[in-house]
Amino acid sequence: MRTLIRNGTVINAGGTLRADVLVEGEKISAITAPGVIETADAYIEADDKYVLPGGIDAHTHMEMPFGGTFSADTFFTGTRAAAWGGTTTIIDFAVQAKGTSLLSTLDKWHEKADGHCAVDYGFHMIVSDVNDQSLKEMESCIDAGVNSFKMFMAYPGVFYATDGEILRAMQKAAGTGATVMMHAENGIAIDELVAQAIAEGRTDPVEHGLTRPPELEGEATSRAIQLARVTGAPLYIVHLSASQALAAVAAARNDGQNVFAETCPQYLYLSIEDLAKPDFEGSKYVASPPLRPKEHQADLWRGLRTNDLSVVSTDHCPFCFKDQKELGRGDFSKIPNGIPGVEHRMDLLHQGVVAGEITLQRWVEVTSATPARMFGLYPRKGVIAPGADADIVVYDPAVRQTLGVATHHMAVDYSAYEGMSITGGVSTVLSRGSVVISDGEFHGHEGHGRFLSRELSQYLV
Numbered sequence: 001m002r003t004l005i006r007n008g009t010v011i012n013a014g015g016t017l018r019a020d021v022l023v024e025g026e027k028i029s030a031i032t033a034p035g036v037i038e039t040a041d042a043y044i045e046a047d048d049k050y051v052l053p054g055g056i057d058a059h060t061h062m063e064m065p066f067g068g069t070f071s072a073d074t075f076f077t078g079t080r081a082a083a084w085g086g087t088t089t090i091i092d093f094a095v096q097a098k099g100t101s102l103l104s105t106l107d108k109w110h111e112k113a114d115g116h117c118a119v120d121y122g123f124h125m126i127v128s129d130v131n132d133q134s135l136k137e138m139e140s141c142i143d144a145g146v147n148s149f150k151m152f153m154a155y156p157g158v159f160y161a162t163d164g165e166i167l168r169a170m171q172k173a174a175g176t177g178a179t180v181m182m183h184a185e186n187g188i189a190i191d192e193l194v195a196q197a198i199a200e201g202r203t204d205p206v207e208h209g210l211t212r213p214p215e216l217e218g219e220a221t222s223r224a225i226q227l228a229r230v231t232g233a234p235l236y237i238v239h240l241s242a243s244q245a246l247a248a249v250a251a252a253r254n255d256g257q258n259v260f261a262e263t264c265p266q267y268l269y270l271s272i273e274d275l276a277k278p279d280f281e282g283s284k285y286v287a288s289p290p291l292r293p294k295e296h297q298a299d300l301w302r303g304l305r306t307n308d309l310s311v312v313s314t315d316h317c318p319f320c321f322k323d324q325k326e327l328g329r330g331d332f333s334k335i336p337n338g339i340p341g342v343e344h345r346m347d348l349l350h351q352g353v354v355a356g357e358i359t360l361q362r363w364v365e366v367t368s369a370t371p372a373r374m375f376g377l378y379p380r381k382g383v384i385a386p387g388a389d390a391d392i393v394v395y396d397p398a399v400r401q402t403l404g405v406a407t408h409h410m411a412v413d414y415s416a417y418e419g420m421s422i423t424g425g426v427s428t429v430l431s432r433g434s435v436v437i438s439d440g441e442f443h444g445h446e447g448h449g450r451f452l453s454r455e456l457s458q459y460l461v
């Protein structure tokens, strides 16, 4: 099957050109000046549209066990929603429960995802039980294509790791080429503030934000950076939300340390004012780190421009308002943490282009090319080039849409972006050469997505 995408503006991280793109089977086979190739089996007209490499969301949580419940999207509904929004690869997190092994965890996550995803997917591994066996098993995970390991300085008693445990895991990463991903918040201090708030009867969702001050994200980020420096491990800070944390990352990078960070659309567009909405509406915005005062947003956009923030992922972790967020009514600390967003990342970041915060090329770089390089998928993914997988988004920059629960495709009963007006929208999406979205319809199927065994990060030195 030969599909010709005609006369679009091809946008790669490295540049833009007007071109035709030929897809043969699952791969891109040629990029030519418009009109050079005359015949194909199917045609997609891309006049006045962008032709982008499919988005790569390197941080999602489908069917994730958390706070006594599970995130609401299955691997099918979540990857289908991703496709609707122009994301053709997700990297989700397998979650080691305390007392279990990394390899049995990986098996369990394969059982959940294999045969169910609508687009391609890989895994990171959450290490919540550091011991001799888990450290050894990190090597087997790497052999199985899972070479990035998330650790938590937050959530004592659940995922939390001590500095000593983090140090040991980082030593293992330094010796194997793995990447340590860090949830950097000082969970011990936060738990004290949370206990004090509850004891004083401050139980509303906004307290989630007030008890997790940005200084404690900055402190934990600095500590993680120092531990990485001592061990020589590369470090990737996940879901960075605060100016203080960004300053720590920028300083380390200026020093030449191999430190990277991602932020998420919610930290660029939402704020603690959303958490403060009355009638428990604020619970819809509970995630960790919390939404910050608006002043942090300008710093995050600057970080995206300077590359101190290299990636934008969603941390998609949907919990329904009605019966899941409800678990924390009367005690904000019991609200399941997470915000839905896998469907909207490409559109939301495109608003940064529209507003002049980032260039078109940078849009593609932070949503596709860099996550592909960072997590060992490039140049199979993350680029429109001959030989790459034909994961392609034809994007209409002029169309207008309004985000909301009535139109989104995530399996969650609210939108964090309800009523937000967006310029631009996905027109056609191909996943490995198959059209999965076109003419406002989903044409893919459960099980189309394949597991991606990933190479080591291309940012290792």
Ligand SMILES: NC(=O)NCCC(=O)O
Pocket: 061, 183, 239, 286, 287, 288, 289, 315, 317, 337, 338, 339
């Ligand atoms: N971020 C969040 O609130 N939930 C998902 C788990 C995590 O990434 O820490």
Ligand SMILES: [Zn+2]
Pocket: 183, 238, 239, 288
């Ligand atoms: Zn986290």
Ligand SMILES: [Zn+2]
Pocket: 059, 060, 061, 315, 316, 317
């Ligand atoms: Zn997360």
